Amino acid sequence: MATLTATPDRVGLPGLLRHRAVGKLVLLAVAAAVLVPLADAHWASGSWPQALTVDLSKPLTGVSDWIIDNRDSHPLFLYFFGYISNAVVLSVRAVYLVLLAAGWAGVTAAAGLLAWRVAGVRLALGTAAALLACGLLGMWVPTMQTLALMVVAVLVSVVLGVLLGLAAGLSDRTFRALRPVLDTMQVLPAFAYLLPVVLVFGIGVPAAVLATVVYAAPPMARLTALGLRGADHEVLEAVESLGTTARQRLFTARLPLARRELLLGLNQTIMMALSMAVIASVIGAGGLGDRVYQALASVDVGAALAAGLPIVLLAVVLDRVTGAAGEGLRPGGRAGWAYAAAAAVAVAVAARLAGGLDWPGSWTVQIAEPVNRAVDWMTAHLYSGVPYVGGTADWAGHFTTWILDPLRAGLQWLPWWSVLLVVAALAWLIGTWRTALTAVLAMAATGVLGVWKPSLDTLSQVLAAVAVTLVLGVATGIAAARSDRFERLLRPVLDVFQTMPQFVYLIPVVALFGVGRAPAAVAAVVYALPAVVRITTQGLRQVDPAALESARSLGASSVQQLRQVQLPLARPALLLAVNQGVVLVLAVVIIGGLVGGGALGYDVVFGLAQGDLATGLVAGAAIVCLGLMLDRVTQPTERRAQKGA
Amino acid sequence: MPRTRTKIITALAVLGLTTGCGAADMTKQASPFANAQGARTVTLSVQSWVGAQANVAVAQYLLQHKLGYRVDTVQVDEIPAWDALSQGRVDAILEDWGHPDQEKRYVEDKKTIARAGGLGVTGHIGWYVPTYLVRQHPDITDWKNLDKYANLFRTAESGGKGQLMDGSPSYVTNDKALVENLKLDYQVIFAGSEAAQITQIRQFAKEHKPFLTYWYAPQWLFKKVPMTEVRLPPYKEGCDADPAKVACAYPHTPLQKYLNADFDRSGGKAARFLKKFHWTTEDQNQVALMIADQKLTPEQAAKKWVDSHASTWKSWLS
Numbered sequence: 004m005a006t007l008t009a010t011p012d013r014v015g016l017p018g019l020l021r022h023r024a025v026g027k028l029v030l031l032a033v034a035a036a037v038l039v040p041l042a043d044a045h046w047a048s049g050s051w052p053q054a055l056t057v058d059l060s061k062p063l064t065g066v067s068d069w070i071i072d073n074r075d076s077h078p079l080f081l082y083f084f085g086y087i088s089n090a091v092v093l094s095v096r097a098v099y100l101v102l103l104a105a106g107w108a109g110v111t112a113a114a115g116l117l118a119w120r121v122a123g124v125r126l127a128l129g130t131a132a133a134l135l136a137c138g139l140l141g142m143w144v145p146t147m148q149t150l151a152l153m154v155v156a157v158l159v160s161v162v163l164g165v166l167l168g169l170a171a172g173l174s175d176r177t178f179r180a181l182r183p184v185l186d187t188m189q190v191l192p193a194f195a196y197l198l199p200v201v202l203v204f205g206i207g208v209p210a211a212v213l214a215t216v217v218y219a220a221p222p223m224a225r226l227t228a229l230g231l232r233g234a235d236h237e238v239l240e241a242v243e244s245l246g247t248t249a250r251q252r253l254f255t256a257r258l259p260l261a262r263r264e265l266l267l268g269l270n271q272t273i274m275m276a277l278s279m280a281v282i283a284s285v286i287g288a289g290g291l292g293d294r295v296y297q298a299l300a301s302v303d304v305g306a307a308l309a310a311g312l313p314i315v316l317l318a319v320v321l322d323r324v325t326g327a328a329g330e331g332l333r334p335g336g337r338a339g340w341a342y343a344a345a346a347a348v349a350v351a352v353a354a355r356l357a358g359g360l361d362w363p364g365s366w367t368v369q370i371a372e373p374v375n376r377a378v379d380w381m382t383a384h385l386y387s388g389v390p391y392v393g394g395t396a397d398w399a400g401h402f403t404t405w406i407l408d409p410l411r412a413g414l415q416w417l418p419w420w421s422v423l424l425v426v427a428a429l430a431w432l433i434g435t436w437r438t439a440l441t442a443v444l445a446m447a448a449t450g451v452l453g454v455w456k457p458s459l460d461t462l463s464q465v466l467a468a469v470a471v472t473l474v475l476g477v478a479t480g481i482a483a484a485r486s487d488r489f490e491r492l493l494r495p496v497l498d499v500f501q502t503m504p505q506f507v508y509l510i511p512v513v514a515l516f517g518v519g520r521a522p523a524a525v526a527a528v529v530y531a532l533p534a535v536v537r538i539t540t541q542g543l544r545q546v547d548p549a550a551l552e553s554a555r556s557l558g559a560s561s562v563q564q565l566r567q568v569q570l571p572l573a574r575p576a577l578l579l580a581v582n583q584g585v586v587l588v589l590a591v592v593i594i595g596g597l598v599g600g601g602a603l604g605y606d607v608v609f610g611l612a613q614g615d616l617a618t619g620l621v622a623g624a625a626i627v628c629l630g631l632m633l634d635r636v637t638q639p640t641e642r643r644a645q646k647g648a
Numbered sequence: 649m650p651r652t653r654t655k656i657i658t659a660l661a662v663l664g665l666t667t668g669c670g671a672a673d674m675t676k677q678a679s680p681f682a683n684a685q686g687a688r689t690v691t692l693s694v695q696s697w698v699g700a701q702a703n704v705a706v707a708q709y710l711l712q713h714k715l716g717y718r719v720d721t722v723q724v725d726e727i728p729a730w731d732a733l734s735q736g737r738v739d740a741i742l743e744d745w746g747h748p749d750q751e752k753r754y755v756e757d758k759k760t761i762a763r764a765g766g767l768g769v770t771g772h773i774g775w776y777v778p779t780y781l782v783r784q785h786p787d788i789t790d791w792k793n794l795d796k797y798a799n800l801f802r803t804a805e806s807g808g809k810g811q812l813m814d815g816s817p818s819y820v821t822n823d824k825a826l827v828e829n830l831k832l833d834y835q836v837i838f839a840g841s842e843a844a845q846i847t848q849i850r851q852f853a854k855e856h857k858p859f860l861t862y863w864y865a866p867q868w869l870f871k872k873v874p875m876t877e878v879r880l881p882p883y884k885e886g887c888d889a890d891p892a893k894v895a896c897a898y899p900h901t902p903l904q905k906y907l908n909a910d911f912d913r914s915g916g917k918a919a920r921f922l923k924k925f926h927w928t929t930e931d932q933n934q935v936a937l938m939i940a941d942q943k944l945t946p947e948q949a950a951k952k953w954v955d956s957h958a959s960t961w962k963s964w965l966s
Contacts, residue, residue, distance in 0.1 A: 071731070071753070075758075095681075096681075099681060148681055151681075201728070205728075205731050205732065205735055205737070206724055206728045206729075206731060206732040206737060207732060207735070207737040208681075208737075284723070286728075287722055287724055287728075287732060287737065289681055289720070289722055293721075293722060293723055296723050297694060297696075297701075297721075297723045303940075303943060305943070306945075371943065371945075372943060375943055382851070383854075396851070399804070400803075400804045403804035403805065404804050408804075408807075509841075509844070513843070513844045513847045513848065514847050514851070517848055517851065518805070518813070518837070518839045518840070518844050518845065518847075518848040519803075519804065519805040519837070520805065521804075595840075596840055597840040597841045597844065598839065598840045598841065598844045599805070599837060599838060599839045599840045599844060600840065601837075601838065605817065605838060605840060608817050608840060609817035609818075611725065611728070612725040612726070612727070612728070612816065612817045612818030613725075613727050613817065613818060614727035614728055614730075614731065
């Protein structure tokens with residue numbers, strides 16, 4: 004999913020930068036010297052002062068009760084939400100029926116031929132093979148359910164995203180208003196989106212589709228806007244001089260010029276929709292995600308994997324096909340499409356006549372058992388008592404007592420205003436006073452919501468996991484950047500780890516590391532590593548060869564080259580890696596609530612599970628604030644400027 | 649611009665007319681995956697514990713193979729399942745552990761859910777310690793002695809206190825209040841899901857380590873890890889009325905079945921079958937053990953049970 008590219012630039016001004024940084028810190032110190040005694044005199048407490056919190060649980064419980072009581076009678080529901088929900092149900096059902104009517108042969112043929120038209124023969128074969136593999140794993144019907152849900156969610160997201168993107172691409176004011184919102188939505192953990200939709204729509208497919216849309220539409224909108232704004236001005240002027248109307252210009256010049264961004268947006272939307280479709284099984288999405296979720300309930304890693312693999316396959320195929328579509332169309336034109344459509348219909352009809360609509364029951368491969376045996380072996384031999392290094396359980400224990408506990412205790416011991424100060428300093432050093440203000444306000448909001456302590460608990464887990472991720476990720480990234488063979492070996496592994504639904508990680512992690520915060524952190528590290536490795540490798544490889552060459556000619560050893568040339572020059576990429584690492588780690592640490600991670604993640608799970616939306620929504624909002632704060636603290640200003648284009 | 653606006657208005661009007669401008673009651677919408685291709689479909693709610701999966705597996709097998717239905721299953725947590733049931737997104741809950749608030753709201757006030765009789769299994773929640781630990785410390789099964797042994801149960805997560813391991817946040821639990829009201833030197837740690845809790849229990853058991861856990865019967869895990877219940881202050885009717893002041897044990901609950909009210913009226917054979925579905929703790933454990941421990945698929949497990957218990961299920965179909 005991390006298709007962001009980093010371009011190294013602006014490293015030549017360390018002196019000036021340092022100078023400005025010192026200035027900022029001095030200013031901040033002066034502000035602190037004035038404000039802190041005031042704040043401390045008023046609300047002298049280590050933790051967030053009680054006087055500054057707002058208790059939202061009463062009103063929220065009231066709202067939730069009101070909704071349940073009025074859902075079948077109030078006009079707002081009957082004439083507005085009811086229709087939305089209806090439309091979702093009808094369209095998902097329509098797609099599902101079409102997929103079932105086409106039968107497994109028809110769907111496979113249609114998908115293969117579509118891939119052939121947009122991406123060539125190799126990917127077409129890959130697509131067909133992936134779909135057949137879903138059937139072989141015994142997951143045909145759930146795959147179709149997920150696909151039906153995805154098709155609807157992606158279509159709605161794309162329409163919504165393009166509309167928003169058009170508005171922002173054509174009007175500066177909308178762009179300025181929309182961009183921070185879209186940027187922010189992209190860094191929020193998926194879990195935080197579930198509760199509000201459940202509140203209104205109840206458990207089920209409509210809620211799942213809508214949560215997916217909210218999660219997946221922002222990248223489409225962002226990239227559409229950027230594509231429209233990034234169009235070459237000279238081309239536009241030329242078109243304008245031909246006397247075209249605004250609409251003609253949009254359709255004949257601006258949109259075609261933005262084609263790359265549009266397809267990249269589509270790609271990201273699909274990937275995000277797929278990952279959300281799995282998480283949404285918690286709120287009744289059905290399909291593959293539900294199979295994963297059900298398998299985890301009986302600690303059946305093998306069955307979870309059997310349902311998880313089709314998701315990975317779908318993700319890899321969709322990613323490659325939409326990616327290839329961005330490169331350019333195949334020759335053949337309309338006739339090719341017509342042949343493809345005719346062939347797909349022919350296969351579907353043939354299969355129908357042959358009576359083979361459903362996937363034949365005997366054509367399935369049971370992978371659950373061997374996988375479970377492997378997992379059992381691993382847990383039996385690695386859990387504890389391994390000579391010299393100790394077992395995984397011991398590591399988890401040490402990680403908890405030596406790193407997580409002191410970190411949490413430290414954060415919670417710090418007076419509340421000093422936490423805000425640290426946040427302000429970090430965000431200001433790396434960004435502008437505006438990002439600093441956002442970060443401080445977001446952090447303060449967690450206190451106002453009355454969840455200061457759990458937020459710091461979550462924060463401590465994020466920090467510990469990010470540290471581990473960065474150490475491992477940057478090391479692996481350096482290795483991959485230095486050896487082509489290693490990178491080639493690594494690439495499919497990274498692909499799989501990045502697209503695997505986060506749920507699948509949780510249970511083997513519990514088997515190895517027990518219950519608690521440590522396994523949550525481990526799952527987060529595993530999930531965030533691929534992105535960090537990838538960005539680091541990319542950043543290091545983009546370092547100007549001339550700079551390296553000159554360093555080499557000066558007789559620098561390879562370690563010296565790395566430390567004094569490559570790493571400093573790749574600084575923007577490394578910062579981006581930190582940012583992505585933080586965002587991804589937060590997403591999984593939250594899901595860690597399912598394996599004893601506690602804190603905010605547990606509150607969200609609790610809210611969903613008990614229908615106690617007050618607890619869940621407050622925790623969800625706090626997660627949003629935490630995500631916002633972490634993003635602002637790690638997002639360098641340079642990148643924002645570039646993104647604005 | 650005005651032209652576009654009129655177009656939009658016309659489009660909206662057409663949309664309004666074609667969809668029919670009536671009310672759309674979303675509490676009456678079934679799952680989009682139900683009744684596909686003319687098959688009669690029943691959607692069953694599966695709760696996350698394996699006993700509930702056993703009920704559903706057998707009901708599903710019989711509905712599919714003896715009554716010709718297509719069965720969808722959805723995993724929903726306990727309280728949201730009530731909501732989904734009232735909206736008709738699922739047709740039946742086969743095992744409910746007692747939710748008086750929901751029962752009052754949906755069964756008595758809104759009448760969108762109908763009772764469907766007992767499951768035949770009686771459930772009991774409690775605190776359990778492994779039996780190998782009881783052999784070493786026979787007096788550990790009284791709550792008054794728990795503090796004495798708190799240091800045995802200490803883990804990295806519970807800090808200086810003993811760890812009382814709870815499972816999924818969705819399960820019925822008073823443990824936090826109990827620990828507080830009984831003034832125990834313990835910390836409740838939520839495993840977050842039953843899967844995580846079972847995995848952890850089995851790891852402890854393999855090494856014969858002491859642990860104290862929230863657990864419930866009937867449960868197949870007792871066959872793998874023998875556990876003994878810790879006696880809490882005895883349960884009296886109404887002693888758990890105020891969730892914050894609970895200081896007594898959990899009751900013995902006869903588990904109940906519930907159907908969506910519309911399904912109850914018009915569900916035909918399937919609804920009749922589900923109302924008659926009634927088996928014993930033994931039966932349920934047998935199927936659950938096959939699923940969770942021998943790793944049979946729920947369908948294989950159900951088939952095995954159905955093949956050898958014809959006399960039991962024949963009466964459900966009549």
